[in-house]
Amino acid sequence: AQTVTQSQPEMSVQEAETVTLSCTYDTSESDYYLFWYKQPPSRQMILVIRQEAYKQQNATENRFSVNFQKAAKSFSLKISDSQLGDAAMYFCAYGYSGGGADGLTFGKGTHLIIQP
Amino acid sequence: DVKVTQSSRYLVKRTGEKVFLECVQDMDHENMFWYRQDPGLGLRLIYFSYDVKMKEKGDIPEGYSVSREKKERFSLILESASTNQTSMYLCASSLVGRASSYEQYFGPGTRLTVT
Numbered sequence: 001a002q003t004v005t006q007s008q009p010e011m012s013v014q015e016a017e018t019v020t021l022s023c024t025y026d027t028s029e030s031d032y033y034l035f036w037y038k039q040p041p042s043r044q045m046i047l048v049i050r051q052e053a054y055k056q057q058n059a060t061e062n063r064f065s066v067n068f069q070k071a072a073k074s075f076s077l078k079i080s081d082s083q084l085g086d087a088a089m090y091f092c093a094y095g096y097s098g099g100g101a102d103g104l105t106f107g108k109g110t111h112l113i114i115q116p
Numbered sequence: 117d118v119k120v121t122q123s124s125r126y127l128v129k130r131t132g133e134k135v136f137l138e139c140v141q142d143m144d145h146e147n148m149f150w151y152r153q154d155p156g157l158g159l160r161l162i163y164f165s166y167d168v169k170m171k172e173k174g175d176i177p178e179g180y181s182v183s184r185e186k187k188e189r190f191s192l193i194l195e196s197a198s199t200n201q202t203s204m205y206l207c208a209s210s211l212v213g214r215a216s217s218y219e220q221y222f223g224p225g226t227r228l229t230v231t
Contacts, residue, residue, distance in 0.1 A: 009156070033218045045206065045222035052217070091158060095218035103149045103161035103174055103208075104220060 002027045004094050006107035013082050014115045020067075021077040021110045023092030030054075033095040034068065034075045035104065040088040048090070051075065079112075087114045119143070120223035122207050128229045135194040137226050139207030146212040148190035149220065150174075150182060153204040162205075165190055166212065197230045204228075 003026045013019035025034070036048040051059045051068050058066050063080045079086055089111055093104040123138035141148065147166050151159040151174075161174030163182040171182050179201060183191045190209075194201055204227050208220040 004158075006158075035219070037222075044224045047219055050217055050219060093159075103151070103164050104159075104218070105161075106151075106159040108156060108158040 002029075002094050002096065002105045004092050004105050004107040006090075006092055006110050008110045009108070010111040010113065012113040012115060013079075015082055015084060017082055018078060018080045019082055019112065021079075021090050021092075021112065023075045023077070023107055025073050025075065025092070025094050025105075027073070027094065027096070029096050031096075034066075035093040035095065036064070036066070036075075036077045037091045037093060037106075038086075038088045039091065039109075040085075045091075049077065082114050084114050084116060086112060088112060120207055120209055120221050122205075122223040122226050124226050125224060126227050126229075128231065129194075129197050130231055131198060133194075133197045133230075135197045135228065135230075137192040137194075137205055137207075137228070139190045139192070139209075139223055140188055141190075141207075141209040141221070142188065143209070143221070144187065145209035145221075146187070147210045147220075148184065149208040149210075150180075150190065150192045151206045151208065152176065153206055153225070159206065162192065194228075197228075199230050202228060202230045 032053045034051045039045045067076045089109045092107040120141045149164040150162040165171045165184040181193045207223040210220045
């Protein structure tokens, strides 16, 4: 079974600085997807960024980028120029391409605090 | 934009009651999911459905059942609510296949309290 581990229950960063959230996963599959989802307080879970395992290039979305290390099974999220609106729970998730409708496997989440 | 709605944001029920949580998506997605979210445990998959009337157990199906009579609607049923089912329940939907990149779209969640 796949597992996703987020080792940082909580992180704090000063506004405008850069923060990196860690995620490791375990799988025997070679073709899969990895996601970072953001859940602001009392608001809907939204997708931040997605990485396809067969792509070597790290995904980027504006201030958000990932460091995908397939051999190490590591998938960290870097947030540059942190903003107050980035404060949220961040969940790393794994999806298996061959699994059809199988649900995503989520980590336990990292609570990101932005200090003004 | 994909929209996933859930029937209630907050719900309070008594132990032993039968509870229905409803989820509706408006983008013709084949897949629908029910997750449970608890502090320190992340999201755990309860059930999912890949087609009308089809359902599969997730990681924690005990004490729950589901119903999918129409493609856009997926219901989670607590047959006899217990206090350990107090939690946040999230519904999600997705397309089938690689073209979707397996991205799931989430509803706002239902915070259920069982007393």
